[in-house]
Amino acid sequence: GQQVMQIPQYQHVQEGEDFTTYCNSSTTLSNIQWYKQRPGGHPVFLIQLVKSGEVKKQKRLTFQFGEAKKNSSLHITATQTTDVGTYFCASSNDYKLSFGAGTTVTVRA
Amino acid sequence: DTAVSQTPKYLVTQMGNDKSIKCEQNLGHDTMYWYKQDSKKFLKIMFSYNNKELIINETVPNRFSPKSPDKAHLNLHINSLELGDSAVYFCASSQMHGHNEKLFFGSGTQLSVL
Numbered sequence A: 001g002q003q004v005m006q007i008p009q010y011q012h013v014q015e016g017e018d019f020t021t022y023c024n025s026s027t028t029l030s031n032i033q034w035y036k037q038r039p040g041g042h043p044v045f046l047i048q049l050v051k052s053g054e055v056k057k058q059k060r061l062t063f064q065f066g067e068a069k070k071n072s073s074l075h076i077t078a079t080q081t082t083d084v085g086t087y088f089c090a091s092s093n094d095y096k097l098s099f100g101a102g103t104t105v106t107v108r109a
Numbered sequence B: 001d002t003a004v005s006q007t008p009k010y011l012v013t014q015m016g017n018d019k020s021i022k023c024e025q026n027l028g029h030d031t032m033y034w035y036k037q038d039s040k041k042f043l044k045i046m047f048s049y050n051n052k053e054l055i056i057n058e059t060v061p062n063r064f065s066p067k068s069p070d071k072a073h074l075n076l077h078i079n080s081l082e083l084g085d086s087a088v089y090f091c092a093s094s095q096m097h098g099h100n101e102k103l104f105f106g107s108g109t110q111l112s113v114l
Helices: none
Strands: A004-005 A010-014 A019-024 A032-037 A043-049 A055-058 A061-065 A072-076 A085-093 A098-099 A103-108 B004-007 B008-014 B018-027 B031-037 B043-050 B053-057 B064-070 B073-078 B088-093 B109-113
Touching: A019 A103, A032 A072, A043 A055, A043 A061, A043 B008, A072 A085, A098 B043, A098 B064, B004 B088, B008 B018, B018 B031, B018 B088, B018 B109, B043 B064, B043 B073, B053 B064, B073 B088
Parallel strands: A010 A103, B008 B109
Antiparallel strands: A004 A019, A019 A072, A032 A043, A032 A085, A055 A061, A061 A072, A085 A098, A085 A103, B004 B018, B018 B073, B031 B043, B031 B088, B043 B053, B064 B073, B088 B109
16 A cells, blocks of 8 residues: 655654644655544544645644645644644555554643 | 444453454444554554445455444454454444545554463
């Protein structure tokens, strides 16, 4: 299946700061989905991007799909303790949704 | 009302045993999945069923046998459990079998093989 690489693997953020996590592929992606998994929880769908250059916002979260559809980013502003968890990007190929390795976010109060 | 429910939540067993995990979804979805999440949180698809038919089988050992009695249920039976089978197993569902379908995950079954 398609390989999506996520960086960084870990992100330690001071409460109130911004951060970005990235999802990259060597091939053109048909779509990108983002999921959040809280500690001890299950992945929960956040958003899907399909169009080249697409930008979507959910409150403090901004999701982007690159112009070449080979990368995506998730930017969180004014990080809160509720943002703790692992953020996964995923892309489908041959009807299989393959997940990146995730970015695990911890927040210092 | 839990949309995708799986049981048990925890499963501790000895090597060589056979165990089953059950999954049910009440969303009316056509497609169900089993994913395995290892200790490094890597999520890997194992199986996918669409309307009770096996669609995806991702080079999983024959010891793993999924069964879908109807489109709302997808169970996973594991024979001769090995230490490496220890992981969290997630059931998931999507409305249909397609490229842009979002997945709804169950709460997971943490399997520990001793």
